[in-house]
Amino acid sequence: MLHLRLITPPDRTDAVVRLIETSVGTTNVAVLSGAARDPVGDVVLCDVVREAGHDLLRALRESGIEEWGSIAVETVDVSLSQRADEAERQAPGEGADAVVWEQLTEVTHEESTLTVTYVAFLALATMIAACGVMLDNAILIVGAMAVGPEFGPLAGVSTALVQRAPRLMLRSVWALVAGFALAMTLTAGFSWFLDGVGLFSRSMVEGPRPNTGFIWRPDWMSFVVALLAGSAGTLSLTSAKSGALIGVAISVTTVPAAANAAVAFSYTDYAQTWGSTAQLLANMGGIVLAGTLTLLTQKALWARRKGRPIAGRAGARSAP
Template sequence: MLHLRLIIPADRTDEVLQLLERTVGTTHLVVLSGAAREPRGDVVLCDVAREAGDGLLARLREMGLDRSGSIALEHIDLSLSRRADRAEDEAPGEGADAVLWESLTDATHEESTLSATYLAFLTLATMIAACGVVLDNAILIVGAMAVGPEFGPLAGISTALVRRAPRPAWRSLVALVVGFVVAMALTGGFSYFMDAVGLFTEHRVEGPRPNTSFIWQPDWMSFVVAFLAGVAGTLSLTSAKSGALVGVAISVTTVPAAANAAVAFTYGDYAQTWGSVGQLGLNMVGIVVAGTLTLATQKLLWARHGTLPVAR
């Protein structure tokens, strides 16, 4: 279930209440007349089944409530109510299959914005991966994968492509490209420093690395794994099962490939550098293609339930 909190201009409250009351999947309707002060208006609270959430949000935005008032949505972890159970049973489809496009767009916008925090996490993840590459340590590689925030912009590109929104797609692409360029440049400087103090050596980078040599040797299996991880990651976002993202993060070698490229470049091993860049690109393409196809399929399958609230 979802919880909606609406701030509505007093002269439009009846119109919004009529919409809520005739929408299948809504219950627990509460009206607080004149309770809102900024902006001024009435506060309306209600619970709505996840299946009906996207259509209802679309109608509320069509009415301009996001401009004249406010629309806030929260996920309800537990609701003990027969009315809530009935509302979920009456709503079309299954809640786990429903996509809240507004929520997805907002989530990917936050995760795909080029910010200092985003750059810091990506750079730190790349530096950790660099240590894992030099030491041929798979544990460090896995840790770096989990820290890396690059799935946000990749999901942002997929979401923007499906919603045909060029500006969010461009913003996500900028965050992805600039983020990796900055992270790789700083990791290159980090590698020079570690070499100067004797912690990184060319022998370790050029020597046998059975645990990490796959990072700079891309093949079709790399694409297959990235594609499957992209599907899983997208489903975890649309179904609000964020825990699955950790598994997705440690399935693809985007951050380790960027780290290996930076380290190899500092030692003049351009074969490893270009192989790592190829691995990085292959993984990103696989995730974006998978995410786009997954969202397009979800949109197509859910279309049979209709995108607007169903009248009671």
């Protein structure tokens, strides 16, 4: 269930309320006349089941409400109401299978922004992975995978491809390219510093590493795992099951590959540098490909199940 809070000019409130009341899956409609101050207007509240959320939001946006008012969406964890249960029965499909595209775009947009915090997390994750590489410690590698924030912009690329959103695409690609470039540069400097104080040495990166040597030797299994992880991660975003993202993060070797490339470069071991870079690109490519195909499949299946943009209640008109 989603909770919508709308601000509308008084002369358009009735039209907005009619749109909500004639849309399937809505309930708990309330109007607070003159309650809004910025922008000035009425406040309209309603709940809509998740499987009907995208259609209602699309209709509201097409009516121009985001231009002369505002739309806020929150997730309702618990709703105890017979009317809400009836709204669930009226709506097509299941809420767990529905994709609220506006919500997904907003989440990926936020997580695909090149911020100081994003770069800090990515750099710290890459440095932790560098320690894991040099010590041949798989636990540190797993920890670094969990810390890395790179799935956000990767999901942003997939979302941008499906939604044809060039601004989100540019933002996501920039976050990936600049983020990894900065993280790898800082990690190379980190390696030189630890080498200077005697904690890292060339023999550590060039010696046998049974636990982490796979990082710079990409193969088809690496790509297969990236495909599976990309699909699982995308499903976790669209179904709001964010807990699955941890499992996705520790399934792919994006951050460890970046770390191995940076460390190997600092010791002029270019074979490992290029091998690790290929591993990084293969993993990112697999995640983006799987994420895009997953979103396209969800979109096609939902459109087929739903049958039409917005189903009206008995005797009600369809949304414009």
